[in-house]
Amino acid sequence: MQAGITWNEFMLTDARRLPRDTEIEADICIIGAGAAGITLAREFVGQPFKVCLVESGGLDFDDETQSLYEGDLVGLPGTPLDASRLRFFGGSTNHWAGVCRPLDADVFEPRSWIPYSGWPITRAELDPYYERAHGVVQIGPYDYDPETWNDALPDFFKLPLIDGRLEPAVFQMSPPTRFGEVYREELVTAPNVETCLYGNVVDIETNDTASSVSRVRVACLEANEFWVKAKVFILATGGIENPRLLLLANKVQTAGLGNAHDAVGRFYMNHPRLDAAWIMLNEPSSPALRPISSVGEIVTRLKVSERTAAAEGIARFAAWIYPAEASGKRPQSEGYKSLRWVLRLIRNGQLSTEILTHLRHVAADLDDVVTDVIAKYSDQPLISIEPEYEQVPNPDSRVLLGADRDALGQNRVQVDWRFTALDKFSLRRSLEIVGEEVGRTGVGRLKIDDWVMNDDLSSFPGEDRWHPAGTTRMSDNPKTGVVDKHCRVHGIENLYVAGGSVFPTIGFANPTLTIVAMTLRLGDHLKTAMA
Numbered sequence: 001m002q003a004g005i006t007w008n009e010f011m012l013t014d015a016r017r018l019p020r021d022t023e024i025e026a027d028i029c030i031i032g033a034g035a036a037g038i039t040l041a042r043e044f045v046g047q048p049f050k051v052c053l054v055e056s057g058g059l060d061f062d063d064e065t066q067s068l069y070e071g072d073l074v075g076l077p078g079t080p081l082d083a084s085r086l087r088f089f090g091g092s093t094n095h096w097a098g099v100c101r102p103l104d105a106d107v108f109e110p111r112s113w114i115p116y117s118g119w120p121i122t123r124a125e126l127d128p129y130y131e132r133a134h135g136v137v138q139i140g141p142y143d144y145d146p147e148t149w150n151d152a153l154p155d156f157f158k159l160p161l162i163d164g165r166l167e168p169a170v171f172q173m174s175p176p177t178r179f180g181e182v183y184r185e186e187l188v189t190a191p192n193v194e195t196c197l198y199g200n201v202v203d204i205e206t207n208d209t210a211s212s213v214s215r216v217r218v219a220c221l222e223a224n225e226f227w228v229k230a231k232v233f234i235l236a237t238g239g240i241e242n243p244r245l246l247l248l249a250n251k252v253q254t255a256g257l258g259n260a261h262d263a264v265g266r267f268y269m270n271h272p273r274l275d276a277a278w279i280m281l282n283e284p285s286s287p288a289l290r291p292i293s294s295v296g297e298i299v300t301r302l303k304v305s306e307r308t309a310a311a312e313g314i315a316r317f318a319a320w321i322y323p324a325e326a327s328g329k330r331p332q333s334e335g336y337k338s339l340r341w342v343l344r345l346i347r348n349g350q351l352s353t354e355i356l357t358h359l360r361h362v363a364a365d366l367d368d369v370v371t372d373v374i375a376k377y378s379d380q381p382l383i384s385i386e387p388e389y390e391q392v393p394n395p396d397s398r399v400l401l402g403a404d405r406d407a408l409g410q411n412r413v414q415v416d417w418r419f420t421a422l423d424k425f426s427l428r429r430s431l432e433i434v435g436e437e438v439g440r441t442g443v444g445r446l447k448i449d450d451w452v453m454n455d456d457l458s459s460f461p462g463e464d465r466w467h468p469a470g471t472t473r474m475s476d477n478p479k480t481g482v483v484d485k486h487c488r489v490h491g492i493e494n495l496y497v498a499g500g501s502v503f504p505t506i507g508f509a510n511p512t513l514t515i516v517a518m519t520l521r522l523g524d525h526l527k528t529a530m531a
């Protein structure tokens with residue numbers, strides 16, 4: 001590949017041993033070896049061009065590299081940024097759970113009630129790639145029709161409340177595929193793919209007009225730096241690092257590469273992780289009490305149907321459902337918590353004015369208190385509802401560069417995660433629909449947690465589900481997106497982005513199957529472009 005460099009027997013290079021300022025030459029440079037980067041590199045095995053896959057970490061976890069992922073959460077609470085991602089070969093697939101489902105077809109369509117909705121591509125265009133993605137993540141047939149999986153559906157989904165407004169959402173379970181282990185040999189033995197470990201891309205160098213990328217600067221924690229020169233570059237560093245790298249590359253375009261319209265880093269979306277409601281079943285021996293969202297060949301969630309979401313003007317909603325005993329959770333209304341405080345204070349002989357405050361809470365929340373007490377002390381069975389729902393695109397929800405720097409001198413990120421009123425309304429309304437069906441069919445009674453019912457957008461007793469998306473979103477219009485329908489950064493002829501950051505909307509399904517499908521599609525596009 002490059003004069004002066006001895007590639008080892010396997011095409012695996014320890015970047016820390018490269019002489020300083022070495023310039024590696026390749027045709028295609030892929031930055032990041034997670035689900036997207038590894039999928040793309042595999043697509044190029046045996047092609048008549050040279051590929052350099054640059055990965056920040058080694059083959060195993062190390063603390064020093066992982067600490068490059070530290071950053072600040074300045075908006076809604078989320079998972080710490082150095083815990084929600086893994087920075088070594090295989091990326092976050094080294095700890096993903098393997099839950100897979102394509103995005104529903106409506107998620108690709110413009111929905112008049114969801115601002116900024118609509119992808120430049122349809123689900124039908126992505127279907128062949130979804131089918132191929134099934135092979136990559138090692139799951140069964142490309143079929144999510146509940147009828148097909150009827151024998152494996154939990155009994156809960158045979159209750160009468162499944163009537164059209166509520167439906168089962170089938171997810172298939174990957175082993176889960178550890179991309180870094182399963183596909184390592186294929187990549188390191190491919191003569192045309194060079195995998196460069198311990199190399200952190202820290203800058204993207206362009207021509208004077210920032211219309212073309214010439215090379216990327218790569219730094220090692222051991223202090224040496226080198227370059228990778230290529231004809232085409234693909235950022236595949238995940239939903240938070242992709243915008244970070246574009247924002248850091250600010251020598252020519254001072255606001256960051258591809259950021260002429262201030263879109264890079266905006267529209268940050270994730271799936272919330274929280275509890276929100278309970279079903280108190282009328283029937284103590286209800287079949288619903290058998291394991292529900294448990295893991296087997298498939299897992300099933302309860303979803304509000306596409307048609308109902310459109311009729312109600314809400315975002316898409318699905319929820320994990322568990323018998324309360326299995327989840328170990330109990331109801332927690334504010335009034336009930338106050339009642340427990342009052343009893344505790346009385347038991348401890350602490351007859352202070354605090355008791356009066358708590359008694360006021362109990363009085364104000366009497367209905368919930370009675371329900372919670374019945375739930376706790378009767379044998380009335382409970383189902384816990386843990387939503388995993390679609391966040392609406394929101395330009396104020398964003399990834400920014402902070403002032404703090406990492407060990408390589410790069411600005412760390414700040415994630416300012418924000419919801420809109422439509423997010424809260426969609427969650428509340430979806431739960432109300434579940435409640436209406438549960439009541440109408442005599443299955444039981446739904447109790448929604450207090451925080452869902454108020455309009456305070458900052459009341460959010462949860463975290464994210466490690467699915468960062470939207471931060472380099474796809475749009476035909478450069479003013480409302482960073483990449484075009486081929487995942488190419490608007491205005492830059494040879495820079496592409498792969499991963500959840502290109503999603504314009506997130507739906508309720510876990511993202512990796514879609515990330516892989518979109519990456520396979522990008523691979524086809526680049527193979528044609530390179531021919």
Ligand SMILES: Cc1cc2nc3c(=O)[nH]c(=O)nc-3n(C[C@H](O)[C@H](O)[C@H](O)COP(=O)(O)OP(=O)(O)OC[C@H]3O[C@@H](n4cnc5c(N)ncnc54)[C@H](O)[C@@H]3O)c2cc1C
Nearest residue numbers: 032034035036056087091092097098099201499510511512
């Ligand atoms: C606990 C957990 C459970 C999950 N479970 C599921 C699930 O069940 N289903 C599902 O669909 N998804 C799940 N996910 C999400 C899934 O892991 C991600 O969607 C997927 O890994 C994203 O792929 P990616 O290639 O975009 O990013 P990553 O897999 O994160 O890969 C990014 C790669 O880029 C490298 N990198 C970063 N910066 C640089 C740089 N500057 N230079 C060079 N390399 C760099 C990193 O080291 C990493 O290898 C889960 C995530 C977590 C954390």
